[in-house]
Structure formats: structure tokens, C-alpha cells
Amino acid sequence: MPNSSSPIGVFDSGIGGLSVVKALTERLPNENYIYLGDTARVPYGTKTKSTITRFSIQDTRFLLDRGVKMVVVACNSASSASVDALRSEFDIPIIGVIEPGAQAAVKATNSGVIGVIGTEATVNSQCYHREILKLKPGANVIAKPCPLFVPLVEEGWLNDSITRQVAEKYLTELKDAGVDVLILGCTHYPLLAPLLADVMGKGTTIVDSASSVSAAVESLLAEKGLSNTSTSPGRREFHVTDLPAKVSQIGRMFLGIDDLEIELAEVG
């Protein structure tokens, strides 16, 4: 039976979810973490709800087999497609990134005009619309898929003129609509936060789902009596379903550590 010293499981379609591990470790350094990146089947953001849900169930099973006490769905596309299915399938606290991101956005907005950017799957699911409107019925939510941001981040072009041009093109519609909060609804986008903030201009607050979910994880652990009381830094284990050479390089970019040890996992 998992207990408070058991690890927190985190899964993502690939390596981008390390932005969530980074935010979690900064907030909860004494917790242990097991990460699964489904690099063999990435991207999820272009796939259908039923496929993403099937993959998410398999990813969650992999983490449960390793004794995790909670599962964090780091991937926005998986959170939007499958959190409800995971909660009905598994008897363990499961937390996705959509609800915490929507809550943070509602708290931050003055105008009630909220922008959301993410993959096609996340935007088409309208999950952020639904969550935001539950909390703030009069809100105006404008969502825009930005599929080119994922490869640009993986290329390491975080502050490149090409990335800026792409951002200007994607975000014009949101700027013209007068959004005062922009939700970064994808694991990769926190790495573009400075550039996106600059393109949006001073009046826009950036809400990053990685930071929002780590605050929610802290509260949920406390509520369930599952917070790790250890005073020493926790352990982190990283698993991926395919291990191309680029994985460690991208992992370094997301986590900022050089000695990232990654194990190959079999999921499915």
C-alpha cells in the first residue's frame, strides 16, 4: 500500500513533462518522484481522445506498478482527454494540469478575457473553457492551438527570431481580443515564457500550468495525509519508452541538470 514516503508518479507524452517535475521539485524538494515520458508514442497533441486515453491508462499503470502514492498528469493533452477516465479506472489521487491552470487564470484576470494556448488536442477539447466558465461564468475564453512551439522548443530555439515571428503570428488574435491572462497550456511552453510575455506586452499575466499544478499537488497531499515528512532531498527516477540520443539533451534543457540518468521502460 502506498504511504506518505512513496513516490509521486508523473507522466507525459514525452520529455516536456520535465517542466512539471522541475516545478514540483522546487516546491516539494523532499518528495520522491518517478517520471514516465512516452517518447515512443509522442506527440499526444495530434491524437484523438480515445487514443490518448488508452495511452494514459497504460502510463498510469506503469507508475502504479512502481508503488506511487499519487499520479500527476503533466501533459496538457493527456489531462484534457483522460483525467476523468483515469479517476474512474484507478483508486488513487490523480491530478491533471487543467483545473489548477484554470483556477490560477481566473484568480489573475481583471478583464475576464483569458487566452489559452496549447496543442490541437487540448484546444479542441475545450477543457480550459469548461473549467474557467465553471469558476467564472461570464469569462471570455479565447484559445489558439500553437503546434509549432513544441518542435521549436525541442530545437532549443527559446529566444530565436524565428520563434518570435511564429509567436507574433499565433498571438495577434489573442492580443487583439484584449486578453489580460495567457495560460501556457502545454508542457513545452514554460520554456518560452519570457519570449511570450514580451510578445504579449506588459498588461498580460502569464499562467504556467507547471507551477499551478505543483501548488495543487501540495494541497492535495496535505488533504490526503500523504505529504512526505522527510527532511532530506527526495530521489528522482526517469523512464522513457524510447531513448533516442536527443532525449538527454532535451532533458537537460528542461531540468537544467547534466547527469540525467534515464531508463528505458516498456509500456503497453
Ligand code: DGL
Ligand atoms: N506534452 C504535450 C502537452 O502538454 C505536448 C507534446 C505532445 O503533443 O505530446 O500537450
